[in-house]
Every structure is written in C-alpha cells, then in structure tokens.
Amino acid sequence: MAAQALARVTLEEDELANASGLRAALLKTSECVVETDTPIYSVVHVAVTPYRTVRLVAHGTCENGLVLELRNTSYPPLLLAKILAAADAAAAAEAANGGGRAARVAAGVTAARAWLASNLFAPAWRELRRCAKLCEERGGGMRRADAVSGVATFVVAAAGHRTSFEARVPAEYPARPAVLTLKSTTLPQPLVDACHKRCTELARKLSVGEKLNAAEMQAEMQSPGASTRRKNEPRVSNTAKHFQSLRRDTKQLKQIADLRAEGSKTARQDLKSFARFASERDQRAEAETSSTASPGAGTPRPSLLAAVEYLVEFATSLPGAMCGVCGKAALGGKLPTRALCGCWFHHQCLKRRFEAPPFKIECEPCGRRVWHESWPNLEKLEAAYYAKQHRTADADLCADLFLNPVVRRAE
Numbered sequence: 001m002a003a004q005a006l007a008r009v010t011l012e013e014d015e016l017a018n019a020s021g022l023r024a025a026l027l028k029t030s031e032c033v034v035e036t037d038t039p040i041y042s043v044v045h046v047a048v049t050p051y052r053t054v055r056l057v058a059h060g061t062c063e064n065g066l067v068l069e070l071r072n073t074s075y076p077p078l079l080l081a082k083i084l085a086a087a088d089a090a091a092a093a094e095a096a097n098g099g100g101r102a103a104r105v106a107a108g109v110t111a112a113r114a115w116l117a118s119n120l121f122a123p124a125w126r127e128l129r130r131c132a133k134l135c136e137e138r139g140g141g142m143r144r145a146d147a148v149s150g151v152a153t154f155v156v157a158a159a160g161h162r163t164s165f166e167a168r169v170p171a172e173y174p175a176r177p178a179v180l181t182l183k184s185t186t187l188p189q190p191l192v193d194a195c196h197k198r199c200t201e202l203a204r205k206l207s208v209g210e211k212l213n214a215a216e217m218q219a220e221m222q223s224p225g226a227s228t229r230r231k232n233e234p235r236v237s238n239t240a241k242h243f244q245s246l247r248r249d250t251k252q253l254k255q256i257a258d259l260r261a262e263g264s265k266t267a268r269q270d271l272k273s274f275a276r277f278a279s280e281r282d283q284r285a286e287a288e289t290s291s292t293a294s295p296g297a298g299t300p301r302p303s304l305l306a307a308v309e310y311l312v313e314f315a316t317s318l319p320g321a322m323c324g325v326c327g328k329a330a331l332g333g334k335l336p337t338r339a340l341c342g343c344w345f346h347h348q349c350l351k352r353r354f355e356a357p358p359f360k361i362e363c364e365p366c367g368r369r370v371w372h373e374s375w376p377n378l379e380k381l382e383a384a385y386y387a388k389q390h391r392t393a394d395a396d397l398c399a400d401l402f403l404n405p406v407v408r409r410a411e
Contacts, residue, residue, distance in 0.1 A: 032109050044109050048116045049172060051123040054083060056112055058105045066091065066101060068108050079125045086111045120150030120169050124178070127305040128152060131167065134309065138316045153183070156312050159319035161186045167308060177203035178304040180311060187318060188335055195314045202310055203303035212306060318344065324363050324370070325349035339363065340371045350374075355381055
C-alpha cells in the first residue's frame with residue numbers, strides 16, 4: 001500500500017512537471033477542464049454540476065490586456081455578468097501579486113467555480129425572477145432568498161387570505177425537483193395539503209423528463225380509493241383459454257425445475273442461460289415500453305416555475321371562486337371540490353346534477369364539460385337513476401294496492 005501511494009504521488013508530481021501553463025495550474029481541479037490553451041487564447045470548461053456550468057474564455061496577453069469572457073446560452077446576461085465580475089476581481093488581484101497570464105486565468109476560473117458552488121440558484125435564475133414577479137402581481141412577493149442554501153420565501157394574498165411558502169432548489173437541479181414547503185395559510189388545510197401533493201408530483205414528473213402538459217394532467221388525477229382500485233384490478237377467470245395462454249410459462253418452469261433437480265454441471269449452465277435470456281427479454285420489453293410510452297422522458301425539465309405557478313394559482317383563485325352550478329361562493333360551509341377543468345363546485349351541487357338527468361354539466365366559467373373523479377362513469381349513473389325510479393314506481397304501486405285493495409265481486 002505504501003509503495004502504491006508513493007507511486008501515485010510520484011505520478012502526480014510528474015504530471016505537474018510535464019504540464020505547462022494553465023493546465024498545470026488547474027491539474028488538481030477535477031471540475032475544470034482546459035479545452036484550449038495557447039499564449040493568446042484559452043478556453044476552460046467549469047462545471048460544478050451538469051447544469052451549473054460555464055465556459056471561461058481568455059483573450060490576449062498580459063502586455064496587451066487580458067480579457068475574460070463567460071459563455072452559457074442557458075444563463076441570462078445578468079447572471080453571467082455577476083460571475084464575470086468575481087472572475088475579473090480574482091484575476092486583477094493575481095495581477096497585483098505579479099502573477100502571469102496562466103495564474104490570472106486560473107484565478108478567474110477558481111473564482112467562477114467558487115461562485116457557482118456557492119449559488120444554488122444559478123440554473124433556476126430566470127425561473128426565480130419570474131416567480132418573484134408572479135407573486136408581486138398576486139399581492140405578495142419574494143421576501144427572502146438565500147443562494148447558499150437555495151431557499152426562497154414567497155407570499156401571495158387574495159380576498160383576505162394569505163399564503164406563505166418556501167421554494168428550495170436542490171444542488172442537482174433540474175435533475176432533482178424543486179421542493180415547495182408551506183409555511184402558513186388561512187385557506188382550508190385539507191385543500192392546501194391536496195394542492196401541495198399535486199405540486200410535488202408535478203415537479204417530480206418534470207424532473208424525470210415529462211412534458212409540462214402531461215405532467216399537469218397526471219398531477220391533477222388524484223389517487224383512487226380502495227374500492228375504486230378493486231374495481232379496476234384485472235379479473236382472472238379459471239378458464240381453458242386462460243390456462244392455454246400460460247402454456248409457455250408452465251413449460252419453462254417445468255424445464256427449470258427439472259434442471260434444478262438434476263444438479264449436474266450442464267444443468268447449472270443451462271439454468272444460467274435461462275436466466276440470461278429471461279433478463280435480456282425483460283430488458284428489451286422494458287426498453288420498448290419506455291420508448292413508446294414517454295418518448296421525451298430522460299431529459300430533466302425545470303420544475304420550479306411550474307410548481308410555484310400551480311400553487312399561486314390555487315392560493316389566489318380559491319378565495320374568490322364561485323360554484324359553477326349554484327353561482328354562490330365556493331368557500332363557506334363544507335369544503336368545495338375541484339373538477340378536472342380547474343373550476344370549483346359544491347359537492348352537493350355536483351351530486352344533484354350528476355345523479356339526475358341529463359347526467360352532465362357544462363361548466364359556465366370555462367365553457368367545458370365537467371368531469372370529476374367521484375362520478376367517473378355516467379352510464380352507470382344513468383342506469384342507477386332509472387333503476388331507482390323503477391323501484392320507487394313499484395313501491396308506490398304496491399303501497400297503492402295495499403291502501404286501496406280491489407274487492408272482487410262474487411260471480
């Protein structure tokens with residue numbers, strides 16, 4: 001072990017001795033890659049994470065004036081100017097100490113990397129500014145922003161209701177979703193908790209590459225109850241057709257059982273072949289399913305702005321929402337419910353309209369048809385309504401016969 005450590009130290013010393021200029025100054029910095037290095041032009045790729053990264057370009061010499069430039073098409077000019085100011089200050093300090101061109105560029109690279117490492121808001125800079133503007137338009141604003149911890153506090157207010165929440169940008173953003181945390185609210189807590197769960201699911205979907213529209217639709221869908229899950233579970237019937245479809249599986253299981261019982265070397269090799277072929281088949285099936293089901297998945301998408309917009313829209317639209325059926329305020333009394341179109345309704349109003357003809361509702365605020373998870377199958381609702389009407393008619397007929405018996409005259 002000591003010999004290996006000595007050899008490694010010797011190798012690093014040889015690399016430092018053989019490297020020249022800028023490469024020698026940045027050899028031990030794994031996050032910085034020297035792409036081009038000439039006496040008058042240098043390019044260094046600085047990457048803290050795959051999304052907190054810039055390219056530093058150095059033009060000229062010390063005698064003619066060294067000019068630093070930062071490039072990243074996804075960063076706004078104001079953000080690049082802040083990073084460049086730190087790099088220029090470090091390069092100027094190195095020049096005051098008598099450092100050469102390579103030392104000045106290395107100082108600028110180190111300062112740029114330190115700025116990126118200490119600012120978690122860099123990949124979400126545009127989103128953060130838009131979130132602050134959105135909250136200002138909704139009666140609040142951004143109250144605090146800590147770039148080191150990546151936490152920003154927002155406040156929105158509408159119709160006498162106030163909601164405060166935190167948005168946390170993780171270090172791996174956007175590969176990991178932004179996290180929203182509710183601090184305080186005057187809205188009904190069950191509705192706020194349900195909205196927060198949808199925001200979390202929306203951010204998670206975007207972080208794995210789902211498109212915004214698809215992620216919003218999936219976030220709107222609430223998890224079904226136990227009874228609904230039992231209804232949707234596939235039913236397996238013990239029929240000859242079902243057992244015939246399992247013939248291939250039972251045949252392979254029989255072969256595997258026979259090979260295990262045999263226990264010879266050839267049998268063990270055949271078992272490994274079976275396992276390898278099954279694994280390859282499963283991988284191919286999974287690849288085909290993923291490629292057809294979500295062709296755009298895999299590339300992380302920004303999730304901060306989408307999650308904040310969803311929460312802000314909820315917190316500012318609910319206080320003044322009106323029921324789409326009766327036209328009264330949705331808040332007050334029992335908790336309202338939200339349809340898939342985004343409008344609010346009283347649960348009893350929807351119940352009366354869905355469980356009686358014409359068994360459908362046209363939403364007046366948005367003009368679309370109302371769909372709700374509590375009444376997913378309108379055909380069953382219609383059948384249940386007419387069955388109830390028939391039972392009521394039969395009961396009325398029986399009651400009428402008992403109360404007004406028909407007296408048969410003797411012939």
